Amino acid sequence: MKTASNLEAPVVFIILTNWNNPSDTIECLDSLIKIQYKNTKIVIIDNGSEDDSMEKFKQWGANNKIDFEVVLDTDLCSPSQKNNFLTIISLKENIGFGGANNVGIQNALKKGADFVLLLNNDTVVTEDFLSSLVKTALNTRKTGITGAKIKYFDDKDKIWFSGGYIDFLKGAFYHREDDCSGQRESDFITGCLMLIPSEVIKKVGCFDERYFLNVEDVDLSCRIKDAGYNLTVDCNAVVFHKVSASIGGLFSSRNQYYFHRNRMLFFSTRFRGVKKLLFYYFQFFIATPVWIIMQLFKKRGTAIKGTLVGYFDYLKGRFGRCKYF
Numbered sequence: 001m002k003t004a005s006n007l008e009a010p011v012v013f014i015i016l017t018n019w020n021n022p023s024d025t026i027e028c029l030d031s032l033i034k035i036q037y038k039n040t041k042i043v044i045i046d047n048g049s050e051d052d053s054m055e056k057f058k059q060w061g062a063n064n065k066i067d068f069e070v071v072l073d074t075d076l077c078s079p080s081q082k083n084n085f086l087t088i089i090s091l092k093e094n095i096g097f098g099g100a101n102n103v104g105i106q107n108a109l110k111k112g113a114d115f116v117l118l119l120n121n122d123t124v125v126t127e128d129f130l131s132s133l134v135k136t137a138l139n140t141r142k143t144g145i146t147g148a149k150i151k152y153f154d155d156k157d158k159i160w161f162s163g164g165y166i167d168f169l170k171g172a173f174y175h176r177e178d179d180c181s182g183q184r185e186s187d188f189i190t191g192c193l194m195l196i197p198s199e200v201i202k203k204v205g206c207f208d209e210r211y212f213l214n215v216e217d218v219d220l221s222c223r224i225k226d227a228g229y230n231l232t233v234d235c236n237a238v239v240f241h242k243v244s245a246s247i248g249g250l251f252s253s254r255n256q257y258y259f260h261r262n263r264m265l266f267f268s269t270r271f272r273g274v275k276k277l278l279f280y281y282f283q284f285f286i287a288t289p290v291w292i293i294m295q296l297f298k299k300r301g302t303a304i305k306g307t308l309v310g311y312f313d314y315l316k317g318r319f320g321r322c323k324y325f
Contacts (some may be wrong), residue, residue, distance in 0.1 A: 009039040010114030010134065012195070015104035016121045019047040022056040024242060025121040029060060029167045037130040039308070041111070043087045043104045046171040055086050069286040076103065083111050092297040096321060097191065098207030098216040107196055116201065122242040125155060134171060134184055144229025145196050145221060147189035149180060151183055159291035160241050163233045164188045166218065171267050171283055173218055180235035191217030192241055194313035215262035216228050222270070224254050251295075254325035256306030257313075261322075265313040283312075 012090070018025045025044065032042060046053050054070070061068040068086035076089070089103060101118055108116045117130070117136065129148060137146040141156060150161040163186040165178035173188065194217070205228050207216045225231055249255065271279050288311070295303050309324055 004055050009037075009040065010138075011039050011112060012037070012115045012130065012134065013043055013104075013108035013111070013113040014117045014119055015043045015108065016119055017045045017047050017051060017089060017100040017104070018053055018057075018121050020049045020051050020053065021121060022051070022053040023051075025053070026056065028108045028119070028121050028123055028125070031126075034127055035062065035130050036128050037060055037134060039222045040130070041085055041087070041108070041113070043082070043089065043107055045095075045100040046088065046090050046099040048091050052091055052311065054088065060203070061086055067208065071176045072106075073103075074183075076107070094321070096209060096212035098100055098140050098211055098213075099209045102206040102238050103193075105201060109201065115198065116196050118191060118196070120192040120238075120241060122153075122211075123150075123192065124241045124242075126237075127238045128241055129232065129237040133234050136232060136234040136237070137195055137197065139182070140230055140232050142225040142229050143197060143232065144227070145189040145231050147186065147231070148193050148196070148234045148239050149233065149235045150192055150239055150241050151191070153240040153242040156240060160243060161190050161192065162235060166216075166222075168267070168270070169280065169282075170287065171263060172320075173215075173263075176177050180233070182235055184233050184235065186221075186231045186233050187225075188218045189233070190223035191220075193239060194220075199223060200227075203227060204229075210265065211262045212319070212321050213259065213262075214258040215266050219269075221264050223267075235313060251300050251303040252325075253302045253306035253309075254322070256303045256324055257310040257325050261310035261314045261319070262306045264311065267318065 016025055018028045044057055066086050067084045068088060069082050069084045071087060073091045087107060104118050133146050133148060137143045152160050153160045159262060160179045161175045162178055162180045163184055165174055165187045204224050208219050221231055267279060292304055302307060306325060
């Protein structure tokens with residue numbers, strides 16, 4: 001790991017993924033060009049949008065007099081790509097959150113990134129957030145992922161993420177939502193914001209694209225932690241998150257499908273033998289029936305539908321993009 005003593009300003013590639021949401025992405029870009037930390041490049045992955053996202057990004061670059069290039073997915077392997085401040089990569093189809101970020105990560109690694117910063121496009125950053133993140137990463141022993149304190153955009157006093165923990169008994173993941181200062185360790189770092197050293201990615205790998213959407217951040221966090229690295233939340237680095245409803249809301253069929261299918265995929269890879277059998281028993285005969293009954297009382301039929309289809313596809317070994325929702 002490069003340290004503050006031999007590298008004062010590592011190159012950070014900031015990766016944003018966009019899917020039919022140019023207005024939020026542009027608001028995020030507007031905040032990023034105002035940050036204090038200047039040794040950055042930005043990569044936008046347009047993930048098969050069906051609107052005018054690409055045109056709006058090009059117009060934004062022109063309006064702000066920013067040097068940029070547009071790369072089609074058919075040209076990703078071309079060695080002739082420039083190293084502009086802004087790269088806009090256009091994918092012809094939606095390959096999922098993990099898949100799109102993986103494209104951005106590979107682009108960043110080819111261009112000499114010291115760190116990659118994975119950042120949700122529906123965030124607005126503070127001017128000093130990246131300076132604080134990089135300082136924390138450089139001064140943390142065996143740094144794997146550095147996260148930030150993330151607040152709600154619409155309620156800036158309310159915290160959305162200040163760390164996370166995994167309940168292996170219940171098969172669940174939880175955000176810590178308490179205020180904090182300094183740094184704290186975490187079971188996982190949310191994919192909303194992950195600062196990762198390039199050398200860690202080269203050793204551990206990128207996102208597992210079987211997840212497509214949801215839980216891939218927990219999986220990558222645990223793989224990095226298993227490799228001996230630390231997961232740290234820098235509570236002095238603050239960003240604001242709009243908590244996008246692009247997936248239809250927490251209890252939509254789409255969100256519940258990916259959450260439950262991917263939750264089972266994640267935990268099934270962490271357990272062996274009797275522990276795995278006990279986990280299956282608890283999930284299928286206790287936890288899930290109770291949860292479904294609760295949703296029936298709350299009249300959330302779409303959530304139940306997504307959950308059941310998610311479990312069915314998990315048992316059938318169907319991963320990647322869902323063909324139903």
